[in-house]
């Protein structure tokens with residue numbers, strides 16, 4: 001027969017384990033609910049500043065398909081026609097385009113000169129100014145309209161963490177060293193001043209977006225087709241990436257999930273080394289060979305042949321998003337293999 005003392009202890013132990021199990025069950029149900037919850041689709045008029053490029057057009061198509069009225073702000077008539085409205089701006093001064101913001105349901109700002117170029121002083125200057133000035137003028141514009149959009153989704157870069165060779169960066173990591181971190185910080189600082197306190201604001205520090213219709217994957221896949229898609233440099237540099245479809249899902253969620261706010265890294269959960277990335281790309285493209293590019297070849301060839309910055313290929317970073325994981329964002333493509341298989345039809 002058990003002593004009353006033992007009986008009492010057993011009860012405490014079992015009460016504790018029940019409460020632990022309940023807590024676990026609660027967390028599981030919560031995570032499952034968040035993971036499978038469907039976020040409402042954006043509606044109404046959405047303004048995409050700098051929306052004429054690779055990411056902007058892709059997002060605009062998706063939003064238009066969902067029934068939104070999309071307005072792209074760009075300096076030139078977009079090279080490709082689409083179901084959106086185009087309004088000209090110079091990304092620096094207030095003109096009639098401002099009216100489009102009145103009563104809009106969301107603002108997405110992607111404007112910025114491509115960083116895929118030789119880093120001459122002139123290019124560096126434009127890379128910085130195109131981002132800071134466009135963000136500033138959007139801030140002035142939303143102060144001019146009667147009903148500003150309730151949410152502003154702002155592009156930023158995962159390159160803000162610099163090029164750490166080994167460290168895995170998340171939203172809590174320190175900002176890195178170099179041009180990209182300097183530009184990223186100035187861009188985000190301009191945004192902090194531009195956004196209205198009443199607006200919900202989301203910054204997406206975005207990694208390498210792999211998709212169709214643009215971006216650096218196009219260039220890489222050309223090299224692979226020519227048998228030049230081997231390891232670059234040491235091959236140890238990190239490549240953090242996100243599939244275009246997940247990027248668009250993230251933009252959409254940022255626009256409609258009122259709990260999302262602040263800074264996130266827009267990246268799939270499994271960054272890889274350059275060696276692995278090139279291997280998987282060759283496999284997806286069914287290319288059996290890929291000549292490696294030694295560092296000296298890249299330093300010579302990138303500016304001369306590809307007219308770009310060799311360091312974009314020689315350095316990299318491993319990033320993950322702690323916040324997206326905590327907030328239950330699920331990726332349709334969480335492995336590089338699945339993402340490339342979808343893009344190159346290898347499944």
Ligand SMILES: NC(=O)c1ccc[n+]([C@@H]2O[C@H](COP(=O)([O-])OP(=O)(O)OC[C@H]3O[C@@H](n4cnc5c(N)ncnc54)[C@H](OP(=O)(O)O)[C@@H]3O)[C@@H](O)[C@H]2O)c1
Pocket residue numbers: 049050051052053054055056073074075076078090091110111112113114115126130134155156157158206207208209210214215216
């Ligand atoms: N693609 C990626 O993997 C990736 C990753 C991280 C961050 N991002 C950032 O996301 C944004 C969009 O990327 P994307 O791949 O769509 O780039 P993109 O195809 O080069 O498009 C860039 C957009 O910015 C505008 N723009 C270019 N130069 C400008 C200037 N000097 N002043 C004002 N606007 C200018 C362009 O509009 P116009 O019609 O006016 O030229 C275009 O709409 C960029 O800021 C990029 O840095 C992209």
